[in-house]
Amino acid sequence: MSAIRIYATAAVAAAILATSPARAASGDPARGEQIYQRCIACHSLERNRTGPKHCGLFGRRAGSVPGYAYSRAMAKSGIIWDEKSLDRFLANPLTALPGTKMGYAGIRDAQERADLIAWLRSATRDPKKCPAGANGGDQPHR
Secondary structure, rough: OOOHHHHHHHHHHOOOOOOOOOOOOOOOOHHHHHHHOOOOOOOOOOOOOOOOOOOOOOOOEEEOOOOOOOOHHHOOOOEEEHHHHHHHHOOOOHHHHOOOOOOHHHOOHHHHHHHEEEEEHHHHHOOOOOOOOOOOOOOOOO
16 A cells, blocks of 8 residues: 555544544533533433433433433433443434434534533532432442
C-alpha cells in the first residue's frame, strides 16, 4: 500500500473518530450544571419525576429505579449507565433506544454531552445532593 493511501486511510479514520459521540472525553462540570437545567423539567437528582431520578445513575442498570414506570425498551435494554452509554444515549435517545419514553431530541454537541456527564458524575457522588438511600435501582458495577 502506498504512503499516500496509508495517510488517506488514517485521515478518514481520524475524521470518523472526531465526529463520534465519544469524542469529547473531558467535560466541565460547571458548564454541565448549566446544561442540566434543560433536564429539570423531567428529571431530578433525588426523586422520580416524569423521568427517573439521577442519584445512583453511574453503574446502575437502566430501567431499575424502584417506583418508576419505564418503557419496555428501557427495562429490557441491558444498559449499564456509564460515561460511554450516557454519551451514546444523550446524543439521540430515540435512535439509541427505539421505544424509550424519553421523547427528547438529544444533545447533538459532543462537548455539551461531556460537560453534562461530568456534572452528573460529580453531583451523583456528592452526599449533600445524593444522600445515602437516595440512589435506588440495581447497581452491579459500582
